[in-house]
């Protein structure tokens with residue numbers, strides 16, 4: 558057995574949503590200790606109380622740092638890593654100009670594996686330890702991604718894109734082929750180590766009703782797999798969906814009527830949704846991935862967080878790279894804060910870190926497994942440095958309250974502020 562490990566320092570996590578519970582949701586230990594045994598959280602509390610109970614542990618001390626749960630990216634495309642920051646277009650043109658040509662390269666396992674390794678190294682550098690990830694249409698892209706994630710013992714969810722229309726020939730499958738390829742991947746990967754599969758129709762415009770039916774058949778056959786897609790991101794896209802599916806009630810209705818909504822369904826964006834659509838999502842336990850850097854970068858719109866909260870729809874944060882401009886969930890909070898400022902609302906740093914941790918775990922139906930430091934949770938941990946850069950140091954010296962320290966940290970941080978990331982209790 559490996560010797561137990563105890564991390565000491567400022568420790569912060571959440572036991573609920575600060576948007577509804579206020580500061581009661583915040584769990585903070587100024588001189589805290591978290592003990593890890595066999596990759597899982599074994600104890601949490603004030604060091605003065607915890608340390609005497611664990612005399613024979615390896616101790617790692619983090620002064621001037623904040624220890625938080627590993628962060629959770631609820632929507633990202635690993636195959637778009639290399640075309641991040643591509644100029645000029647909004648969604649539909651951006652897909653044709655930038656995303657699709659890049660994704661064509663992922664028919665090649667070796668290429669996909671190289672990018673997957675790079676992508677996962679970057680995630681871990683940013684303190685992100687779990688993500689819900691789009692592959693490409695090629696099964697090779699998902700094999701490559703899972704091989705790379707397995708080698709790092711990461712908890713990752715991914716799937717092969719299903720798309721059988723309105724995209725380049727080289728990226729098209731068929732309802733039958735997408736069903737068979739997805740099924741093979743589910744049988745090979747779902748539940749292996751910390752890996753899980755997501756049935757991944759790209760979005761309504763690129764799937765025929767027959768293909769959405771094939772996706773639904775997979776969910777019925779394999780009830781514990783995820784469903785991951787996009788919804789209501791861009792107004793031209795929404796208009797297009799209403800033309801392609803004239804019988805559907807609305808955009809969410811397309812997915813609902815196809816039988817694709819449940820508590821393991823995650824819809825990215827959701828910027829232009831009606832109250833009916835949110836009621837529908839709530840009734841199925843379906844979550845939203847909020848991707849502010851992407852929404853601003855490709856000019857999609859301003860996410861209405863209050864509307865989500867009013868309908869009790871769980872919201873996780875997504876980087877949505879390559880339309881998103883950073884893999885850092887700290888930077889993603891930075892932009893989420895500005896989006897809410899433009900909506901006339903305040904998004905506290907507590908709410909932001911909640912969305913990046915426990916909120917993300919809830920959106921992915923993984924509460925109790927990851928997302929906070931409850932006893933028994935997997936010990937995925939990020940250690941953040943308040944003073945990582947000169948400007949952070951200057952600002953931190955002025956900060957008085959925990960919220961002020963956390964807010965300044967999250968607004969100013971990038972991967973330089975992530976001193977260590979632990980995966981199942983191992984520093985990487």
Ligand code: GUN
Nearest residue numbers: 656759760787851877880
């Ligand atoms: N909608 C359909 N595909 C995509 C994609 O690759 N990125 C984003 N941001 N939206 C999409």
Ligand code: ZN
Nearest residue numbers: 634787825877
């Ligand atoms: Zn996306």
